[in-house]
Amino acid sequence: MFAKILSDINQPYYKENFPNDGQRFVAWYLRNIHNLDTHETKDCITDGAGDKQIDAVYIDNQSSTVFIIQGKFYGGDTIDAEPLREVLSSWIQIQDLARLQDGANQKLKIKVNEIATALEDDYEVCFELITTSALTNSAQHDLEIFQRELADAETFAANLVVVDNETLKFKYDEALNRNRPYINHEFQLEEGKYMELMIDGTKAVIAALSLRDCVKIPGIKDGSLFRKNVRQSLGAGNKVNKGIARTIKNNAGDFFFLHNGITAICSHLSIHGGILSAKELNVVNGCQSLSTIFGCSESAKKADNAYIMFRFYEISDTERADNISTSTNSQSAVKARDLRSNDKAVLALKKAYEQFYTDGYFVTKRGEKVDTVRYNTAHIVNLTDLGKQLIAWHSQRPNLSYGETKIFDKYFDQLFRREYSPENVQALNVMFSTLYAKWDKDNPMGLNETLLAMKAYAPYHQLYAISVIICEINKMNDSVPSPSAVLQKLKAADLLDTVVETAGICLNMALEAASSEALDNGKMFVPQNWIKSKTSLKDLRMSIKQYLASLRISSKQFLNQLNTALEMSKEDFSSRWTAD
Numbered sequence: 001m002f003a004k005i006l007s008d009i010n011q012p013y014y015k016e017n018f019p020n021d022g023q024r025f026v027a028w029y030l031r032n033i034h035n036l037d038t039h040e041t042k043d044c045i046t047d048g049a050g051d052k053q054i055d056a057v058y059i060d061n062q063s064s065t066v067f068i069i070q071g072k073f074y075g076g077d078t079i080d081a082e083p084l085r086e087v088l089s090s091w092i093q094i095q096d097l098a099r100l101q102d103g104a105n106q107k108l109k110i111k112v113n114e115i116a117t118a119l120e121d122d123y124e125v126c127f128e129l130i131t132t133s134a135l136t137n138s139a140q141h142d143l144e145i146f147q148r149e150l151a152d153a154e155t156f157a158a159n160l161v162v163v164d165n166e167t168l169k170f171k172y173d174e175a176l177n178r179n180r181p182y183i184n185h186e187f188q189l190e191e192g193k194y195m196e197l198m199i200d201g202t203k204a205v206i207a208a209l210s211l212r213d214c215v216k217i218p219g220i221k222d223g224s225l226f227r228k229n230v231r232q233s234l235g236a237g238n239k240v241n242k243g244i245a246r247t248i249k250n251n252a253g254d255f256f257f258l259h260n261g262i263t264a265i266c267s268h269l270s271i272h273g274g275i276l277s278a279k280e281l282n283v284v285n286g287c288q289s290l291s292t293i294f295g296c297s298e299s300a301k302k303a304d305n306a307y308i309m310f311r312f313y314e315i316s317d318t319e320r321a322d323n324i325s326t327s328t329n330s331q332s333a334v335k336a337r338d339l340r341s342n343d344k345a346v347l348a349l350k351k352a353y354e355q356f357y358t359d360g361y362f363v364t365k366r367g368e369k370v371d372t373v374r375y376n377t378a379h380i381v382n383l384t385d386l387g388k389q390l391i392a393w394h395s396q397r398p399n400l401s402y403g404e405t406k407i408f409d410k411y412f413d414q415l416f417r418r419e420y421s422p423e424n425v426q427a428l429n430v431m432f433s434t435l436y437a438k439w440d441k442d443n444p445m446g447l448n449e450t451l452l453a454m455k456a457y458a459p460y461h462q463l464y465a466i467s468v469i470i471c472e473i474n475k476m477n478d479s480v481p482s483p484s485a486v487l488q489k490l491k492a493a494d495l496l497d498t499v500v501e502t503a504g505i506c507l508n509m510a511l512e513a514a515s516s517e518a519l520d521n522g523k524m525f526v527p528q529n530w531i532k533s534k535t536s537l538k539d540l541r542m543s544i545k546q547y548l549a550s551l552r553i554s555s556k557q558f559l560n561q562l563n564t565a566l567e568m569s570k571e572d573f574s575s576r577w578t579a580d
Helices: 002-008 012-017 021-032 038-044 082-094 097-102 106-120 137-152 165-175 239-250 252-258 287-295 297-302 318-328 336-342 344-356 383-393 404-408 412-416 422-436 459-473 483-492 496-520 527-531 534-554 556-565
Strands: 056-060 065-072 124-131 158-163 183-188 194-199 202-210 262-266 268-272 275-285 307-314 361-363 380-382
Touching (some): 137 158, 252 307, 275 287, 287 297, 380 422, 383 459, 459 483
Parallel strands (some): 124 158
Antiparallel strands (some): 268 275
């Protein structure tokens, strides 16, 4: 990977924006593995004087995780424990954010504010040590000690992931969706601890496997064993995983009875001489457990009396395998978004949409692939996106659109348990797709670079701004316009792009005004915290009022065009859906 990355970071983007190969490597990782764009990547980098051993901070609102990244770009085969000690230093400093901020550089000062807000929302912290080398044996030993310290810490949920050359290559291939060979593995079965079943034509094997043997299963470290799981490992700092680790260390004999077990699917199963051969093995439920067992490998190897139940199913049907993955991941630790995919209200919305748009498709499951030959791409909508659009438009709270947890848990009933027309679903889809297409590298709306770095959630403020513009024009400030009625007016007058860009201008104005006000008062302005607060809504409304007022002087003809073309009846407005 070293040669590949070295070649990539010699591209103009890396050379022009980052002063050394160390920063360029971290930027490459953010872009290629975390899939951030150029502006988001630049915003995350904190490396330099006063970085406190923190090269980058990336806050993933979808997984509710703060990634603290330390990069070591070496051409050698191995690295020692020094980088681990730097990560340990950053972990100690994160526990006292006020002190960390005092001595930090300007970029890290801002990130510390973001970290504080994230921790208040119970985000987990994942320290990522990324390197193009492998750890020495002594460094591996230090890693085990450090991971135990993190797992036992009571300050906040945290874990450490070392992304070495082998793991880096896997993650890169995964990001490119490259096909890799599936895992074939043989399990040693013990007499009296397994049974073979045939259920409705499907072969199954139920077995109690020793934790010692679980450690030997390939694909745990790099995640390839869990490719069909709803998510990858949450790390040793996760509360559930801490409990699993404690049981292994303190009460291994009861592990079998305290644990629900592992579900694995295979294309072929056979047992000969006490050996279970599994072809194309894939664990669809149990990623956290196996990752934790692997992380406690030394304790697991010594636990002669520790077993875990495995359910092996011989299944080659991909759709059926996906259904098993979804159904078996129904415990509380799975995200609300995933569990809502089969909710009656969601399925009713899906059915109504696909009946109205016969060439359309309503995506309800995360990672679901859609046949774009069979379906019209303009009529493909996504449950996650719709939830964020609904809370931005109908609840008038785009500051809540950044994360899925509250939308699909706390606010799900307000957003989805009501009649909602397919036309409105499609109207939100069209308006959001139109504005989101303008958040590209060419930046046609001339947005502030800080806004572009918040592309994952700031566009929902722009969608909200469109609704506010319509309300201001129609003097219906306390109401919310029908999305389909708005889109019909915008298209009829050929004003869709114009109003979208106007909303973008107003969002830009609001951000810059808020930043200037903070600086004038000697306060630190943290854009990411501002966009997640109600203050941003007040500022955005004010900027829209000011913009429309300025048109009375600078472009009265354009204002008259807007007033005439976008005039709507009171029946086209409704009350705001309460979300807070």
